[in-house]
Amino acid sequence: MKSTNLRLNFVILAVMAALGASSVPRAEAQSTSRPPSQPGANSNTLAVSSQPIARTWTPPDLTKIPHTALGESILLGWRIFEETPKYAAQYVGNKENCGNCHLQGATLTYAMPLVGAPAWFPQFSERAKKMISLEDRIQECVTRSENGTPLPHDGPEMRALFAFMSWLADSQPAGKPAPSRGLFPLPDLKADLDHGRKVYTDKCSGCHGVDGAGVPPILPPLWGPGAYNDGAGMNQPKKMASFVLRNMPQNNPGSLTRQEAFDVSSYIASKPHPAYNHDYDIY
């Protein structure tokens, strides 16, 4: 009798295990696979005022890119952005990604976010001393920071970058705050290159290397053949210092003083960079 009970127990356990093995849902390690919520689903009720109003800006969700021709273009734009030498290979002359400076998919405040950038143009360019279009501005990036050749104005790459930047703003409700533009403003400072070298060795060389070559495409080069050329904004110590002050060193951003940020930026600018081709001054 006892043995029957034991057997029964084992059988029940086995059946439970068999059923359990096939019915327990798998844990999704990535929350991104959840179906998108539909805020407009209840709009025919009086829920308009009770809808949560976005008070802070939330980065867009890549999994919500539509599966359409436009969606394909947005996705290509994102890929060009994050792996520029791979997806825009014929136009890029170094090993830098757009996302190396425009951090977190161009959505981070004080790291030159590009959320809704197509709506800012045409605008007056201090560099060109004229009104420029977003195409012109992208060409400046490609010929300077990417040390490459201009993209075709109506090519798939240019359209993809436009689609991506527009989409960054599209996924937000109207009237919400967006990341503020540009970089953190800095006063004029006087550079101390020796101090800059010391800061670089202590705080930067762990990732970017003592040779400044980084490990592209994961960690960006700062000088040498793989880096931006001497016409790039990042080659201006004041501009780079604004970027460094808020975003670097990456394991403890904000830990450098303004002077340290300026010194290290000047030190990096004093290193060799590829030469900018002035034929591209037309942009």
Add this chain to the structure above:
Amino acid sequence: MKVIQGQRRSSTLVIVVTLFSLAVFPFALLAQSQVANNDPRMIRDSETTPSGPSANAILENGKRIFLRDCAHCHGQRGDGVSLNMRTLHPAPFDLTSFELSESYIRHVVREGLPGSDMPAWHLGSEEEVNDVSAYTARLEKLHPLPSQESYAPPDVMREAGHRIYKMHCVTCHGEHGEGDGPDASKHLPRPASFTEMSPAFTAARHIIQNGVPGTDMPSWPLLTDPEIQAVTFYIQTLYMGSSAPSGRRP
């Protein structure tokens, strides 16, 4: 007479249920352990002593113990999805997202994990602990990263990952990933030792982006996607578990 009839009926029932479960059970097992069947995690016959039980017997026994003693928190699949998952802090460990060395599993089962709800498990015999550790180390693991999703070739990933690890992880997880960095003693549960556990890419990404609630592992939104992939790649190279003795009863 009635009693005898009742007995006969119940034994018929037992036979029917047994036959049914024998028919269904292998399929459920097959689906679950297909990966384990044709890869090096499977216990090889040469690893078991000639006089000892076969590898399959060890795993069968381990599975039985796992379902009896572990599954109510770690879930039947071992992925941490269980009825108790919401009541525990930190949440039960997802055993399917990490390669784990058998010696480490044995250690945690015997000693528990201080700072978490994982108790020291003194009830089982030595043999049971060994069997359940052997089974747990061979739970189905999540798939590796497809090569087309990798941002760079392996040597680039390793070098970049090493640099990122030194800058971001080393103060707690230690220079050689043994969980013994200079700040490690400030934290309970102790920082993970990557020589004993190797995370899958999806799990590492989730943990770096979200942290582990209930432990001192913070969310670390400073890292970009390529950097997370590279550092995970490097962390996986620190794992020493495969060289640990396995599947053998002392």
